[in-house]
Amino acid sequence: MLLVVVLAFIVIGLFLLVDLRKPIHFPPGPQWLPIVGNIFVIHKLRSVYGFFHLIWHHFYEKYGPVMGIRIGRTFFVIMSGRDAIRDAYNTDAMNGRPNGFFYRIRTFNKRLGVVFNDGDFWDTQRRFSLKILRQMGMGRANMNEHIEQECTEMVNFFKRKSANGQLIEMQHAFDIPVLNILWTLVAGYRFEYDDERLQNLLKMIHECFRVVDMTGGILNLFPLIRHFFPIRSGYKPLLNAHKPLWSFLQEVVNETKTKHSSERPKSFINSYLEEISNSTHSSFSDEQLLSICLDFFQAGTETTSNTLSFGLMYMIHNRDVCDKVHAELDAVIGKKRFPILQDRNHLPYVEAVLSEILRFSNVAPLGIAHRTTDDTTFREFIIPKDTVVLISLYSLNMDKDYWRDPNVFKPERFLNENGEYISHSEQFLPFGLGKRRCMGEHLAKASLFLYFATFMHAFQMIVPSDIPLPNIQPNDGITLQPKSFVLQLKPRF
Incomplete structure (x- = not known):
């Protein structure tokens, strides 16, 4: 018996020693512990920095541009x-894209959709999706006209809401306007701004994005923990956020199915249902359709809506910038119309x-997580297959050597001495790069410009004297979200 115990201790000891070792030529980083890896180091740094992207930036400054850690059994x-x-x-x-519990739970515990997928399946679905969306008008003049019309609806809505000097909650004020453009492509119709059910669904999406970070959190690393800590692990909040969303999307698909072909609106869903009936490719299915719609629903609102809300915050905190925006809009557009996309080059x-x-x-300080599909040599390092690769766009945006004063809000850094716009395309990559570049980039850019320019042209923003200025510190999560804030809106004309 004693011999068995001794052998067991020796085996466990050897396992722990081996588990301490890093793969050959793995990028530099903090020493990890057996089994749990660097989880305690990250937990400690989270209490110091408050945000996950700041933890990775701390590692960048300490270990260099390519650094590695392990969380649980997963290399990062x-x-x-x-x-x-x-x-x-x-x-x-x-x-590649990560393939873990967190990434699958949102798509029926399968690898579906286009955001967190890769390989031939992803390539087929992405190509088809882009083809249909372009046929529906994405990236074309008629889609820009849709956005311009939606801008008018948005202005009218805010005018009604602010008619008696009422305070308007602006944290998620752009959710439905932004979603409407994409939803016109996906389902063939738009939502009303006072649709309470939709507003609740969108709030759940935002909450879902706050539960975990881009690593997938503790839930992705140790899925069994959901049985012991269903709320603190993020499992129950994720499930509660997705169940009504799945039901909503299923209803939309079912409504399209029950209509005769001549009654169906021209839409992505309609085209996809036809492809399910006609295609022999195994990747086309009802669950995949729901998963793609979920990708569109979430990705189509979260980043663009948050960016616009942050933009209003910055205008309130930088009144000189706000005044210059108003002055340029007044000079170029005048007071008789709203901006159109063709005005962009003149603004x-x-x-x-x-x-x-x-x-x-x-x-999106880390964009969307990538994954190595094979053992990969990168510079002098060897990165094992299935390593999660996080790309710190934050490090680009806050590069002190390039931007000089990155913590200062200064639009002039994007203008040359003649007042012409500079893209800084080598350093500034908000939509990513390469094969996994954001597939909705053109739509997002057009939406950002038209919603922001129209809103700024239409309204003067007022913060009542008894209310402090909005707190520009964001909420952490997969994406950074603005904190709640309210404004009074005064029409400018």
Whole structure:
């Protein structure tokens, strides 16, 4: 018996010693513990920095642009700085997506959708989705007209809401206007701004994005923990957020199915249902359709809506910038119409302000996580297959050597000496790069410009004297979200 106990201790000891070892030529990083990896180091740093992207930035400053950690059994490599990030985006073996419990729970515990998928399945679904969305008008003149019409609806809604000097909650005020453009493509119709059910669904989406960070959190690393700590692990909040959303999307699909072909609105859902009936490719299914709609529903609102709300915050905190935006809009647009997309080239200061909002807010500080699909040699390092690769866009946006004073909100950094807009395309990558570049980039850019320019042209923002200025510190999560804030809106004409 004693011999068995001794042998057991020896085996356990050897396992723990081996588990301390890093893979050969793995990127530098803190020493990890057996079984749990660096989880305690990250927990300690979270209490210091408050945000996950700041933890990764701390590691960047300490270990360099390519650094590695382990959380649980999963390896993570964080890419920071322009050169490492651009190289990573252009490395084919890093174009995979993580395949863990957190990433599957939102799509019926399967690898579905287009956001967290890869390989031939992803390629087929992405190509088809882009083809249909373009046929529906994405990236074309008629879609820009849809956004311009939606801007008018948005202004009228805010005018009604603010008619008697009422305070308007602005944290998620752009959710439905932003979603409406995409939903016109996806389902063939738009939502009313006072649709309470939809507003509740969107609030759940925002809450879902706050539960975990881009690593998938403790739930992704130790899925069994959901049975012991269903709320604190994030499992129950995720489930509670997705159940009504699944039901809502299923209703939309069922409504389309029950209509005769001649009655169906021209939409992505309609086209996808036809492809399910006609295609022999196994990737087309009802569950995949729901999963893609979920991807569109979430990705189509979260980042654009948050960016616009942050933008209003920054205008309130930087009244000189706000005044210059109003002055340029008045000079170029006048007081008899709202901006259209063709005005963009004549509004360089507005363009510069939007770029600075994207840079300064860091709404998606890590983009979307990547995964190595094979053992990969990257510079002098060897990164094992299935390593999660986090790309710190925050490190680009807050590069002191490049931007000089990155913590200052200064739109002029996007203008040259002649007042012309500069894109800074080598350093400024809010929509990513390479094969996994945001597929809705053109729609997002058009929406950001038109919603921001129209809102700013239409309204003067007032913070009542008895209310403090909005707190620009964001809420952490998969994306950064603005804290709740209210405004009075006064029409400018």
